[in-house]
Amino acid sequence: xxxxxxxxxxxxxxxxxxxxxxxxxxxxxxxxxxxxxxxxxxxxxxxxxxxxxxxxxxxxxxxxxxxxxxxxxxxxxxxxxxxxxxxxxxxxxxxxxxxxxxxx
Numbered sequence: 001x002x003x004x005x006x007x008x009x010x011x012x013x014x015x016x017x018x019x020x021x022x023x024x025x026x027x028x029x030x031x032x033x034x035x036x037x038x039x040x041x042x043x044x045x046x047x048x049x050x051x052x053x054x055x056x057x058x059x060x061x062x063x064x065x066x067x068x069x070x071x072x073x074x075x076x077x078x079x080x081x082x083x084x085x086x087x088x089x090x091x092x093x094x095x096x097x098x099x100x101x102x103x104x
């Protein structure tokens with residue numbers, strides 16, 4: 001028969017317990033890694049959503065900028081037209097009045 005002494009039995013039990021603890025630690029590390037991976041994946045999804053929002057905001061700002069530039073260009077054209085009209089009015093002789101046409 002293969003009977004173990006109490007000290008051999010304790011040593012065998014310690015070895016089994018250490019093996020089980022090692023397995024438990026490996027499983028815990030795996031679970032921790034899976035949890036961290038899930039958090040990282042969630043962060044990627046949130047980051048992509050923020051990137052999409054910022055791209056939309058950038059596009060809206062670009063449209064607003066382009067509209068403002070077009071409006072400024074239009075206002076410059078109106079200003080040039082007004083300046084031309086003012087110059088034309090200033091260069092015209094004043095209209096004749098009754099005093100101008102009265103005999104001397």
